[in-house]
Structures are given as structure tokens and as C-alpha cells.
Amino acid sequence: SFMQGSKLEIPLWLAKGLHDSKRRIVSVELPKIYKEAWRTVFSADANVVDLHKMGPYYYGFGSQLLNFDNPENPEIAQTILQTFISRFRRIMDSSQNAYNEDTSALVARLDELERALFRAGQRGLNDFQHWEKGQASQITASSLVQNYGKRKFTDTDG
């Protein structure tokens, strides 16, 4: 048990469960990247921020934070959206550009949502390059099938 007014770190799912705007069991303090000081940094240039280090679930976690009645919620929601919008271009260009030698520095700074998008862009590029090389028309065994061991005749007996 603990005293009223004490500060604890608890998992998000627990905070959500305990939260109730009428009964006021818990109130949530924002992690610093969602607070005003950092929000200003994001609006100056969101591209420089290492969202992996700061997150790595900046967008997802930020969206969940909006469940708690915080007067700054509209600003937080707006910052999260604008951050996505300003970083979009670089993720798109580097994931789809064959001539970009080293994208690892950029990817290191992406949060998990952005990394998933980056991978989607890469797949599109890879598929195109396969087609260009004439590999798209080669029939290859499905990766699922390749993992089946060959059945021996003795296995099917009795």
C-alpha cells in the first residue's frame, strides 16, 4: 500500500485500468518528450530527433497517453501528427531510393511505426528491382514448403 500523493512508475495498461476521471485514483505525468519543451523542439525540426531513443513507440505510446484527461492533450495530439507529417518525406525517399548508399543512420533514428513503413517502402523497391532483373518470372519454391522435411516412406508405415 502507498500514500496518497506518491509518485510511481507503472505500466501503461495498469494506468489505463486505474484511470477514471470521476474517481481520481491516479493522474498521469507526461513523459518528457510529450511535454511542452520537447514539443517545441519537434515543431522546429522533427527530422533531427532520434525517435528510437526517445520511444521507440513515440506515436503509439503518445496516442495511448491521450486516454488520460490531460489539458495538454490537444497540443500533444497535434504535435504527434505534425511530427509524422514532417518526417514522412525522408522516410519515403530513403526507403524507395536505390541510389542511397547508407540508410542505416536514418533508420536508427526512426521509431517502430516509422521503421515498419520504411520496410514497406523497401519491399516495393525490391520487388521492382527483382522484376527489372527478370527474376519475377522465375518460379521458386515457397519458403513455407522449403521448411518441410522430406517424408521418408518408413514414416507412413503403420
Next chain:
Amino acid sequence: LFQGDLGPFNPGLPVEVPVWLAINLKQRQKCRLIPPEWMDVEKLEEIRDQERKEDTFTPMPSPYYMELTKLLLNYASDNIPKADEIRTLVKDTWDTRIAKLRLSADSFVRRQEAHAKLDNLTLMEINTTGTFLTQALDRMYKLRTNLQPGEGAHSQDF
């Protein structure tokens, strides 16, 4: 299987056949291929220049310009005058179109528009960038719903 009639085949006289048959006959050294009228250096230079000049997409002479160029240059380059130049021109045009597509996508995201209409794109271009775009826009849509008051994020999707 489908079936139909082709011909008549008279020696020395050109006849129109489906691309797959043309390639097949060519591979068996039974014919010479005549490239489409647009597969010509002057015509392609015109198209490339227009693509570079305009903000919108140039209507391409074939919805399968990439596929046809690849097939014909791979299997019948001896029948195509200035094949190397043609290859370069088509690639340049493709690069310009893809760059334009990305510019459009970024502009669409920045302005948070709800609807866009891009005429004259071919399937090849759409498929190369499509996966990335649809996923990104889906993510963005979810972030936008955060802005609605009283509608905290319910999704656990990161």
C-alpha cells in the same frame, strides 16, 4: 486455356500478334519484331521533356510502357534502332514520374488532404509506391482521429 485465330501469316508481310507470341516466335528465330511506333528516340525524347516540364503526369503511349520496353529490349534489341538510347530515355522518364509521385504524396500529406486524383499513372508506378503509401496514409489517418475531442486512441496498434 483460351483460344483464337491469328494470321494469316504471309512471308515478308507484317502481322499483329499478342506480345507473348511475338516474343516466343522471336526466341525461336522465326521472325523479326517491329517495335511500336512510340518506341522511337525522337518520340521518347518528346515524352521525357514533357514529363520534366509539367507538374502533372504525361499520358504515356502505352499503359505498359515499362513492361513492353523491357521485353522488347531484352529479346529483340537487334530489331530496335538505337536500343540503348531508348532504354535510357524510358528509364529517365520513369525516374521523373516516380519523383513526381513522391512529391505529390508529400504535398498531400503536408496539406492533410482527404482526396487526390492522379491521372495517367501506370500500374507499374502505382505498385512500386503503393504499399508504402497506403500504409503511411492509414497510420496518418489514425493519428488524425486522435485530434477529435473525447476520442482517445483505442487501438493498441503501434
